[in-house]
Amino acid sequence: MEPEKAVILLSGGIDSATTAAIAIEKGFALHALTFSYGQRHGIEIRSALSLVRFFRIKDHKIIDIPAGVFRSALTDASRAVPKNRLPGINEIPDTYVPARNILFLSYALAYAESIAAYHLFIGATAVDYSGYPDCRQEFFKAFQAMANIGTKTGVDGGGFFIETPLINMAKSQIIQKGASLRVDYSLTHSCYDPDPDGLACGACDSCLIRKKGFLEAGIPDPTKYQSGK
Amino acid sequence: MEPEKAVILLSGGIDSATTAAIAIEKGFALHALTFSYGQRHGIEIRSALSLVRFFRIKDHKIIDIPAGVFRSALTDASRAVPKNRLPGINEIPDTYVPARNILFLSYALAYAESIAAYHLFIGATAVDYSGYPDCRQEFFKAFQAMANIGTKTGVDGGGFFIETPLINMAKSQIIQKGASLRVDYSLTHSCYDPDPDGLACGACDSCLIRKKGFLEAGIPDPTKYQSGK
Numbered sequence: 001m002e003p004e005k006a007v008i009l010l011s012g013g014i015d016s017a018t019t020a021a022i023a024i025e026k027g028f029a030l031h032a033l034t035f036s037y038g039q040r041h042g043i044e045i046r047s048a049l050s051l052v053r054f055f056r057i058k059d060h061k062i063i064d065i066p067a068g069v070f071r072s073a074l075t076d077a078s079r080a081v082p083k084n085r086l087p088g089i090n091e092i093p094d095t096y097v098p099a100r101n102i103l104f105l106s107y108a109l110a111y112a113e114s115i116a117a118y119h120l121f122i123g124a125t126a127v128d129y130s131g132y133p134d135c136r137q138e139f140f141k142a143f144q145a146m147a148n149i150g151t152k153t154g155v156d157g158g159g160f161f162i163e164t165p166l167i168n169m170a171k172s173q174i175i176q177k178g179a180s181l182r183v184d185y186s187l188t189h190s191c192y193d194p195d196p197d198g199l200a201c202g203a204c205d206s207c208l209i210r211k212k213g214f215l216e217a218g219i220p221d222p223t224k225y226q227s228g229k
Numbered sequence: 230m231e232p233e234k235a236v237i238l239l240s241g242g243i244d245s246a247t248t249a250a251i252a253i254e255k256g257f258a259l260h261a262l263t264f265s266y267g268q269r270h271g272i273e274i275r276s277a278l279s280l281v282r283f284f285r286i287k288d289h290k291i292i293d294i295p296a297g298v299f300r301s302a303l304t305d306a307s308r309a310v311p312k313n314r315l316p317g318i319n320e321i322p323d324t325y326v327p328a329r330n331i332l333f334l335s336y337a338l339a340y341a342e343s344i345a346a347y348h349l350f351i352g353a354t355a356v357d358y359s360g361y362p363d364c365r366q367e368f369f370k371a372f373q374a375m376a377n378i379g380t381k382t383g384v385d386g387g388g389f390f391i392e393t394p395l396i397n398m399a400k401s402q403i404i405q406k407g408a409s410l411r412v413d414y415s416l417t418h419s420c421y422d423p424d425p426d427g428l429a430c431g432a433c434d435s436c437l438i439r440k441k442g443f444l445e446a447g448i449p450d451p452t453k454y455q456s457g458k
Contacts, residue, residue: 066292069336071343090380098342099335102379106328106335107298113327116299139379146371150331150363152321 003029005117005164007108010034010060012047014210015123015166017188018178020055022165023121025181030057031109031117037065037097043198047189056185063107066112070097092131093205095192101134105143109160113153118160125166140164171213179219184223200224232258233325234346236337236391238340239263239289241276243439244352244395247407248416249284251394254410259286262337262344266294266326272427276418282417292336299326321360322434324421330363334372338389342382347389354403369393402443408448415451428455 006028010016010189023030034048044064052060101124108120112142124135133139148154165173178185190210191200200207202225235257239245252259274291281289295418330353337349353364362368374392377383395441407414419439420429431438431454443450 061295061297062293063298066290066295068290069292076455080339092385096381097341098382099376099380102376103332103339104336110328110332111298114298133381133384134379136378137242139375142371142375145367146375147331150327150368151247151328151363152329152362156321161329179320189401 003027005029005031005101005112005114005115006119006121007031007033007112007117008058008121009049009104009123010051011053011123012044012049012189013123013206014171014178014188014190014213015125016048016227017051017122017123017183018181019121019165020051020057020175021178021181021183021195022131023119023163024055027125028119028121030055030121031059031111032057032060032061033104033111034060034063035104035107036062037070037100038067040168045190045193046198047187050187053061054184061111062107065103069103070100077201079104084173089202090134094145096132099134101139102143105162108208109151112160115176118158119163121163123166125169125171127168127170133185137164137167140167145163158176172216175213175217179217195226199224201226232256233348234258234260234341235348235350236260236262236341236344236345236346237287237350238333238337238352240275240352241273241278241280241418242352242435243400243414243417243419243442244354244403245277245405246280246352246412246414247403247410248287248352248394249286249337250350250407250410250412251282252392253284255443257348257350259284259288259350260288260340260344261286262333262340263289263291264294264333264336265291265330266299267296272423273418274417275411275427279416283413291342294332319413323360324434325361328363330361330368331372334391338380339374341389342380345356347382347387348392349389350394352395353393354398354400356399366393368397369396399445400438401445404442404446404448408446419452424455428453430455 006023008020008023009031010032034045072103096100112120126136140162148159190206192204193201194204200223235252237249237252237259237262263274265274341349355365369391377388419435421433421435422430429452
């Protein structure tokens, strides 16, 4: 019997890598989508490619989102990435990208229905990113409901499932889970503001959350940070 | 005072042309998105460009959806476009494209939030296309609800409005409304299967609905059909 297909959003970070490992452990054959959207950390696409090899994913598409669709501190070189602060609870960070997960999940949904996959995996977590409206459980529920009203599969068939296995996990728990599944986190990338060699800044929101995660997990951080960070 | 911005999905057909005229009549400054997704009727993109000039829309983006994301009779040259039949009520036509309006509206939403536009216009009608799950009022309601849960504007601000002014109009009523607003329908395109010169086949679902619409509206059809059709 063919394994059941699933579509996964693979960004190249810790969360999507761990989600891929969980989906594979559940027995799904993965079809991965990675988005290039003018993010400063384009280097994460290289990490996504490394993870595709690591997990032996046979179907991987890199999808370009045209410049100018998204405008935020993550895509606008003239806006500074916030440094040396962890975002507060319920505060929407400057690095919020308008409707990003909505657009990414919509692509995943269109592709899933085209290839008859019914499970969509996304490595969102509401714990460390509570400020992003599109990382909350209630958003994923609303997306799934909308998807099952607006598609043939939802109307005629069994419907789609938005799978968010990390949603209630802290970064340290995610890292412990991934380590237990032998994920090679040295292949992953988190920094919003890497230097030209791809070394992490060690000070942006994403680096701070990553460092704290490895520390709390009691697992050595394999990340190469810029010297002295 | 600057006019309020709106984002409109402009395909180049009768419905989106009429929707543009209605939105302009309401006083919105339009920002238009047109999608190129390997549809057989790529000529509709030329119609969209003509409509952009006709309506003097200053901001227009053509967005490529990579080949292989959507699979349907509309994008797959090896599958025949159904001819000489009007689709039945509640039947999902072969020309259904997986999650198309979901993906298009998600792009519109991301762009709208980026430019601080809160109204998204789409020329969907549930009357002549009752078979498409993503052309129904309940789908647009679910999309709007999801958008207002999953975005900063929805959580912090006044939210987004999915505007479907044609939703309860038959094609003949749409054409009468557009004619009253002086829309030049000779610029629009409907055919799913035009010949290499761009002439409409006169027999696909979309041509049949268009012909019937002009006939019932009592307005001459300016379409150039292939000879003898």
